[in-house]
Amino acid sequence: MIDEWYPVGLFSRLDRSGSKTALMGEPINVGLDAAGNASVTGGNGRALPARVRYGHVWSSLGEPKKELFAIPEADQPGRRFIDIGVVRVRCSPLRAVENFLDIAHFPFVHTDILGAEPHTEVQNYKVEIREDDDEVWATQVKFYQPQAAKSASGGITTDYMYRVPAPTCSVLYKTCPPRPGEWDVITLFVQPLAEDLCDVWPWMALFDDETPMTDLIHFQQMIFLQDRSILENQIPRLLPLDPGMEIPTRADLTSVAYRRWLKRHNYTYGAQLVAQ
């Protein structure tokens, strides 16, 4: 997992003096160079690769073989981009992603917002690992939601698609109330600080001209903060990649595919195998 791109900061909040953070156990510094470009340096002062995309600075301790994944919707005119802001969580970066892919928890954790009893049933949906892009995709996901988004005025059945384009990133596409036929895009970019500690950088690209920016930020922060106390109380901390310790059901097809995909690629930073 060392040759992957990871988010390390918000571009809009960088300055010349830089700020200290970490990536997979190594201290790094993220700032701006004299020309105003993002600059990332490693523990011994060595230059690390840097990219600026989706409002965030991305870097790697290794040598990524591909450019950062694409989100075509981010280039659509009329989209608003929202930097949600970082939240630190004492959990495996992989657990953070897996929680983002899950919908069965909506009625219990995001009660009366993303779900409510008795509407707890998870209908069958479609999951695949798309070999050409080498990404996990879940489509035809539906769930009844009392308040699906800041722009929703009542309960609706929301359509979802989930995508995992990188081991610690996920992109969610959901029903866009102001523009039926388009998808709102909500992402979770996770920075692994250590195997059991991560900084989570949510981001959005929406069609919503009405809602004030701060309201949109607060709505997403609220949703994520409701998950945080779950994430910090899962045992074991590291994500089990082998069956036995944890029992999935049909509602968990996305997470099952994600774990299989991680194992296939030997993406084990933040994971544990049964043998350990």
Add this chain to the structure above:
Amino acid sequence: MPVALSADLPAGTVIPARVPAGSIALWRSASGRLAASADRCPHRGMRLSHGFVRGEALSCIYHGWSYAQAGNCLRIPAHPKLTPPETIRVATHAVEEADGVIWVAVGEPASKPPQMGGFVPLRSLTARAGIAALEAATGATAGPEGLDWRTPNAPAIRLLLVPQEGGETLIHVLLDGAASPSERIAASRAAESARRKAEDLQERDIAQ
């Protein structure tokens, strides 16, 4: 081992507790029956002590999976019509309640938990100190029934001491059943003082 006081576990609630095997979800059903389940839902590993009790079942806060007192999974809300397979279950421990104290079986215990002989529970607290420091702080010795602590002009106090991880001690404070509310408050304050003293001693590593 004594894990909690009855008064601290009302019907329809769940609390975390510890036994040598690890963390447990100690709960009381709506009808008042006690159960001790392993503190981990087999779905995605969420602590069951963060869950909720409805009727005779304990449900996990994450996805609402609910478990009977015997440990078998009763319901998976994502699949309401599914009868969960027998393989989905949580381990349970034998639990008993006597004289206001809740005991969980560790290994193969003798038939019944010990009786408290006229002592009634007051409160539980945790000290960052070991038993030796608590003995030094109270000037009493821990015996098989607990640490019996007598101070002049005050009702007798019995401390049940349960070693925890990291050198901590869980202390259940009991005192003479005839004690008045103001005597009980005084005993609570005495326990706080003893803890302060024991922690100070522990920090300075003085233990007789």
Add this chain to the structure above:
Amino acid sequence: MKLYDYVLSPSCYKVRLMAALAGVKLETRPVDFHPGAEHRGPELMALNPAGSIPILEDGDLILTESSAMLVYLAAKAAPEWLGSGKPDEAARVQQWLSFSGRLTVSLGGARLHEMLRRPGDIETLRAEGVATLRELEAGLVEQAERGMRFLAADRPTVSDIACFPYVALAPDGGVSLDPYPAIRLWSRAIRALDAFIEMPGIHRLHELKPEPGIEPEEA
């Protein structure tokens, strides 16, 4: 009444909660505390030079201390939340209102450090947090011996609302609530109140709603 509010702020939540319990409708003006640091920007600093939120505005009255806001809401709409006025009860209300500031500094500071990466000496903040929780636990034990389920009386007062949020969110800062049985019971009693509202990090008490019934088609 306008509340300058941040959804993740326990201090702002105290006011939102008190308003809900007292039946007061608040206009909320969201403040981009994180990541925007709007509370430190010119508009809000002009209103509150302390650079903190919440801020409560009611006509000419501008309040910048959350305890004062709780008292104001109660005095206007639900005076029973101020207590009976008996001297020892009034004193207890004041004692725990003052105490609540220490929860904000210690448990709140630990939470900001662990969750939002704010600077701080985490070990000291947690140690102070544990000390305050122990004092609260002892206080609640004694209140129970006096036949009272809340900090100042047998019914909740503004002092309970002032203390509740930072205590309930102590685990956000890595301070466990497991060792405090009296705090657990008190927290539950508050969460079970009519008109209680949550904030992120404080889950709904699902047990208060019965298990959903069997679908009609299966009957």
